[in-house]
């Protein structure tokens with residue numbers, strides 16, 4: 001498991017600070033396949049995982065959902081034939097928190113499990 005994936009998520013409060021450029025530069029190298037995107041003024045982390053068929057995509061979606069439930073922190077999941085798009089951000093702060101980087105790293109561990 002990558003070091004980042006091992007870190008604990010902290011309870012995220014609505015007044016928690018979003019990650020700044022320095023923290024993004026510190027954390028992003030641990031999740032190189034993820035893209036930083038901005039939608040509706042909200043910064044997010046996004047990655048597309050590819051699979052051989054819909055059944056595999058669906059199974060990965062279910063496992064990612066279980067991971068989220070266990071952590072109490074949830075992504076957007078788009079499941080298509082052969083693809084799952086996972087997008088992490090923290091709704092409460094309308095942006096990126098350290099938790100989102102941790103969960104992206106854990107999602108990568110799931111994919112390579």
Ligand SMILES: C[C@H](O)[C@H](O)[C@H]1CNC2=NC(N)=NC(=O)C2=N1
Pocket residue numbers: 012072073074075088089090091092093
């Ligand atoms: C009450 C519940 O714990 C909160 O609404 C959690 C649920 N999962 C969450 N997931 C994400 N990505 N952001 C949140 O702000 C969030 N809040």
